[in-house]
Amino acid sequence: xxxxxxxxxxxxxxxxxxxxxxxxxxxxxxxxxxxxxxxxxxxxxxxxxxxxxxxxxxxxxxxxxxxxxxxxxxxxxxxxxxxxxxxxxxxxxxxxxxxxxxxxxxxxxxxxxxxxxxxxxxxxxxxxxxxxxxxxxxxxxxxxxxxxxxxxxxxxxxxxxxxxxxxxxxxxxxxxxxxxxxxxxxxxxxxxxxxxxxxxxxxxxx
Numbered sequence: 001x002x003x004x005x006x007x008x009x010x011x012x013x014x015x016x017x018x019x020x021x022x023x024x025x026x027x028x029x030x031x032x033x034x035x036x037x038x039x040x041x042x043x044x045x046x047x048x049x050x051x052x053x054x055x056x057x058x059x060x061x062x063x064x065x066x067x068x069x070x071x072x073x074x075x076x077x078x079x080x081x082x083x084x085x086x087x088x089x090x091x092x093x094x095x096x097x098x099x100x101x102x103x104x105x106x107x108x109x110x111x112x113x114x115x116x117x118x119x120x121x122x123x124x125x126x127x128x129x130x131x132x133x134x135x136x137x138x139x140x141x142x143x144x145x146x147x148x149x150x151x152x153x154x155x156x157x158x159x160x161x162x163x164x165x166x167x168x169x170x171x172x173x174x175x176x177x178x179x180x181x182x183x184x185x186x187x188x189x190x191x192x193x194x195x196x197x198x199x200x201x202x203x204x205x206x
Contacts, residue, residue, distance in 0.1 A: 025180070034079070105135050
């Protein structure tokens with residue numbers, strides 16, 4: 001079993017978008033995938049309730065405040081959708097258990113300010129395996145001033161930007177059907193699938 005923690009202390013950063021689409025990718029490869037939803041709103045599980053049973057199956061459960069001992073060992077991949085405000089010993093426990101940590105971050109002054117302490121905590125906690133943490137810049141074009149501002153901000157933390165995902169209604173539309181950009185018809189989502197490739201490559205790195 002390999003696990004990916006998707007975390008950011010600020011609500012609306014795109015955690016569930018990353019978690020659900022990651023699960024859709026691995027499920028589409030014929031792998032056993034479980035989504036561990038830590039958020040009281042249970043957004044990932046609500047998304048799964050709309051999923052067409054003809055699509056590649058994804059299992060999931062609400063973990064609440066349980067610790068990492070509850071992570072299942074049977075699936076090929078476990079995607080942990082963390083709640084806003086995850087911090088302290090709970091955050092540290094999940095950081096230790098996760099093989100990879102993805103942090104969605106919107107390049108706005110408010111989002112970056114809300115994430116600064118969180119990034120410092122992560123940098124201190126997993127100093128020995130810094131390569132296991134990556135940023136996904138959400139709803140931004142890498143050629144814009146906003147992207148440059150985000151890159152400058154992240155220089156202080158030595159955490160790389162793994163990929164940039166564009167600002168599009170595609171994710172909203174597929175989520176409404178319990179689907180992902182990796183589900184059929186993939187041709188319709190080719191541009192977005194291409195933007196995910198750096199994330200997928202990074203996840204498979206040892």
